[in-house]
Amino acid sequence: MQNLRVIWAVFVKDVRLEWRHRETLAAMCVFGLLVVFLFNFAFESAREMSLRLLPGLLWIAFAFAGVIGFNRSFAAERENAGLEGLTLTPADPGALYLGKLLANLLFMIVAEVVIVFAASLWYNFSFIPVLGPFALVTGLGTLGYVAVGTIFGAVASNTRMREVMLPVLQFPASVPAFIAGIEGTTGALRGEPIAVYADWVNLLVAFCIIFLVLSYLLFEYVLEE
Amino acid sequence: MNNSTGRIAHLGLTIIWLLISLWMIFFYAPEEATMGEVQRIFYIHVPSAWTAFLGYFVVFLGSVAYLANRSQAADDLAHAAGEAGFVFCTCMIVTGPLWAKPAWGIWWTWDARLTTSFLLWLLYISYLMLRSYVFNPSRSALLAAVVGIIGFVDVPVNYMAIRWWRTQHPQPVIGGGEGSGLDPAMRLTLYVSAGAFFCLFAYLVRERAAIGKLRREVSAARRAAGLDDRKE
Numbered sequence: 156m157q158n159l160r161v162i163w164a165v166f167v168k169d170v171r172l173e174w175r176h177r178e179t180l181a182a183m184c185v186f187g188l189l190v191v192f193l194f195n196f197a198f199e200s201a202r203e204m205s206l207r208l209l210p211g212l213l214w215i216a217f218a219f220a221g222v223i224g225f226n227r228s229f230a231a232e233r234e235n236a237g238l239e240g241l242t243l244t245p246a247d248p249g250a251l252y253l254g255k256l257l258a259n260l261l262f263m264i265v266a267e268v269v270i271v272f273a274a275s276l277w278y279n280f281s282f283i284p285v286l287g288p289f290a291l292v293t294g295l296g297t298l299g300y301v302a303v304g305t306i307f308g309a310v311a312s313n314t315r316m317r318e319v320m321l322p323v324l325q326f327p328a329s330v331p332a333f334i335a336g337i338e339g340t341t342g343a344l345r346g347e348p349i350a351v352y353a354d355w356v357n358l359l360v361a362f363c364i365i366f367l368v369l370s371y372l373l374f375e376y377v378l379e380e
Numbered sequence: 381m382n383n384s385t386g387r388i389a390h391l392g393l394t395i396i397w398l399l400i401s402l403w404m405i406f407f408y409a410p411e412e413a414t415m416g417e418v419q420r421i422f423y424i425h426v427p428s429a430w431t432a433f434l435g436y437f438v439v440f441l442g443s444v445a446y447l448a449n450r451s452q453a454a455d456d457l458a459h460a461a462g463e464a465g466f467v468f469c470t471c472m473i474v475t476g477p478l479w480a481k482p483a484w485g486i487w488w489t490w491d492a493r494l495t496t497s498f499l500l501w502l503l504y505i506s507y508l509m510l511r512s513y514v515f516n517p518s519r520s521a522l523l524a525a526v527v528g529i530i531g532f533v534d535v536p537v538n539y540m541a542i543r544w545w546r547t548q549h550p551q552p553v554i555g556g557g558e559g560s561g562l563d564p565a566m567r568l569t570l571y572v573s574a575g576a577f578f579c580l581f582a583y584l585v586r587e588r589a590a591i592g593k594l595r596r597e598v599s600a601a602r603r604a605a606g607l608d609d610r611k612e
Contacts, residue, residue: 310523314513323509324527327502328534331541354544362537369533373526376447
């Protein structure tokens, strides 16, 4: 109960902060849109090709947008020693982690909606008929990605050159979520029955569980002074 | 000093063992029927790979031990294994394509084993980069331990993901199929060579951990003498 209140408090704090200046979300969305836009030059957006390119394109845009979000999430905490303040409270570090995670998850989902909308428009692909399966796969993949990103964001915020350090930590560790996300999204966008790509969904669930639990347990050591 | 005698003995053993394994690789092991002489790189490549994976396992053990009891020795062990393991991992990544080109006709393919190995190399890099980018030593040890544990858990999950991913796609080449039909002389050479590599790895870890300990002592002495400690 106590933990739930801590999670909620941290989540509300992050959302309120973000609502007041809206810098991080704007950066994530603009950056994601730029990736989608640049892809258009890298690959001719032929109609028959778009189904093969779209999943990869979307996930690369999500990955880059996410890194920006996770970096900002802890950079802001460090600037005013906010994290130290949080550490001084008797709250469970794992609950602080979950609060940050939920806020990051929300920002990621908002950015993803914007990115998907733009991709749908620019690549002439309607997501509406496949929205359910697509949301399931993307949601699970995003949760896994954010689970890793939230703890690595906290780790990287302790380093010099944290903008470089975060992707160096984040990308290799989230390769399983990335592969499963892209493969699952491909299946979902093709409108295949879920049984065809159930392996990928299971892998995403496993990835989420493993890294949520691991990060929940390890977050305490990241905060330690 | 007892410790230094042990280290010299270890070094001597490593050198002799490596020389024996080199002799076996070039003179004892029979020539492979289809690939010819080039197959001998196998006795370098496979032991490097084993040592590289063993190295990250040692990083993981050191990290867990450090988080559990904060022993500096555990942190030194993890750091040393990270650096030494990275050397062997690089050796694997370099000798792999050298062998693949004559054997398969291509330098690289994204099959499960190659991709996992490359990923291990990236995990080593991120681990070592993190170590060098954190200013405060105790902070660095803590954060590196967290990253070492997450990275270690990531390797098998990755292997699963990549294997499924690859079996669902057409397989470009089938790898050498070693292990099953290996000639006894070849197998013996492989094991001797792997033993030599493990011995070398252990020696490097030992020396590197000793250097880590010395560094800490020097830095503590400088602090006690009131000298500027920021270089450390």
